Amino acid sequence: MSSQIQVPKTMKAIQVDKPGGPEVNVLREIPVPTPKEDEVLVKVQWTGVNYIDNYFRQGLYPKEFPYTVGGDAVGTLVSTPSNSKYKAGQRIFTTAGSSFAEYLVAPTSRIAVLPDDIDARDGVSMGTQALTALYLLKESYEVKKGDWILVRAAAGGVGLILIQIAKYLGVNVIGTVSTPDKAELAKQYGADHVVLTTTPSADNVAEINKLSGGGVHAVYDGVGKDTWEENFELIRRKGTIVTYGNASGPVPSFAPLKLSPKSLKVTRPSLFSVISTAEEYEWYTTELVKIVRDGKIKFAVHKEYELTAEDVAQAQKDIASRGTTGKLLVHVSD
Ligand SMILES: NC(=O)c1ccc[n+]([C@@H]2O[C@H](COP(=O)([O-])OP(=O)(O)OC[C@H]3O[C@@H](n4cnc5c(N)ncnc54)[C@H](OP(=O)(O)O)[C@@H]3O)[C@@H](O)[C@H]2O)c1
Structure with a gap:
């Protein structure tokens, strides 16, 4: 030593x-x-x-x-x-x-x-929040330029960073939040559209499907239980639901058959199992430092x-x- x-x-x-x-x-x-x-x-x-x-x-x-x-x-x-x-x-x-x-x-x-x-x-x-935002976009569903994604709790710790990295990667971002103040903040941090979860969910689903031209390519959801079912209505065919947190409680068990009408993928990643080896840690932290030094994240x-x-x-x-x-x-x- x-x-x-x-x-x-x-x-x-x-x-x-x-x-x-x-x-x-x-x-x-x-x-x-x-x-x-x-x-x-x-x-x-x-x-x-x-x-x-x-x-x-x-x-x-x-x-x-x-x-x-x-x-x-x-x-x-x-x-x-x-x-x-x-x-x-x-x-x-x-x-x-x-x-x-x-x-x-x-x-x-x-x-x-x-x-x-x-x-x-x-x-x-x-640390946890930005590395999570980065791996979610790079691995859980690897975004492509022009994709539409939905970010739940968009004004939260992970949410605000997710928005900014997604914009840096050329992605169209719709956020959901619970208050007008949070909506304003999520927009300031780059969200293209923000939907208030206080309005009835049928309206939310219609609005998100319209904005994204028929549903989003991926949902990034740290809210969990309360938003789980709705995610299936606003994801497009062959889309990916990334459920990464339980702010409102864990998501319920479900049968794989639930995925078949739209041939969906669901993934439930965790930071420590995605960025687990020394090589993975070095790759992600190096990439993150580069993005931060380029001024892409506030x-x-x-x-x-x-x-x-x-x-x-x-x-x-x-x-x-x-x-x-x-x-x-x-x-x-x-
Ligand atoms: N899997 C992973 O690798 C990983 C890593 C980091 C974090 N996470 C998870 O990601 C989520 C977000 O973490 P964070 O640290 O950035 O927290 P955060 O988003 O700053 O705070 C949680 C947000 O969740 C929303 N929410 C919705 N329903 C809620 C409820 N019933 N009770 C409380 N909050 C509710 C709230 O936003 P609105 O009011 O706008 O709805 C709240 O501000 C957490 O579930 C966390 O455990 C997972």
Whole structure:
């Protein structure tokens, strides 16, 4: 290991001991983790809230308790394996987890250098949310210039980034959102059309089918249960429904025969199974850094929180409230 920076023995971290509501987040003083071979130690500067934090805390997704909360972070490398291409002092972004803490360990296969000309806070959005938006458009359904796509929760964290990458790739984007303010924001971020989900669904289906000339090529849906059935009415023949989240609850089980009238494809990807190998991580982070440096993505921040149990509980409540747009950030250190 090579290290230049003095590391304390203990650190502040937000932990969860048992499934429950936002109140089960506790702030603790715990030992600074020790990196294993092929791992780096990172001093965290900013971390971010993701919808998945609620799924882990509630027990919807499997997780061993107790655990340290968090997914994405931007920070400085404190120690690196002696044979690695990384050096202490470099600024990186990562989706390695346990990031609601002053220090985290990450495998070298799950970090990427954050160039000096990218803001640290933007680097947090470049973790889970932007990598997801990018893989959804590159792999879950690989968009082609001129395609029509539907983006659910278009003013959300993933949604606003998805719109911008899709526009960069030459795609026509229809967003759905729940309020006029969110509709305005989604348009500002490049959506060609935005449909309010507060209007009756028969109207929505007719409008989306008309706008897209007979249905969209793909639906990108992080809402889940509430929008599942409607997706089948606004997708075109041979289209792809990408269901990637459960903001309103998980989608119900269904028979494959449901896909046959339009010969549809359905896929249910997750970031960690799509971008799983070191090569995949490097390809996606390199591509993302290039798009960001080209000025193609503007990151929206809903609010900045502090590393306290109260703030983290509030942030997790906020992201599930339908009242947020863009990213919720947590400041960890200067
Ligand atoms: N599979 C993956 O790899 C992956 C990776 C990252 C995120 N995700 C998933 O993607 C989804 C979006 O994540 P995000 O972090 O960007 O969150 P977000 O979109 O900022 O927030 C969720 C949005 O979902 C919409 N929504 C619709 N019905 C809702 C309900 N009943 N309760 C709460 N929200 C509802 C709301 O937008 P409107 O008010 O406009 O409807 C809300 O703002 C989440 O389900 C998340 O788990 C999946």
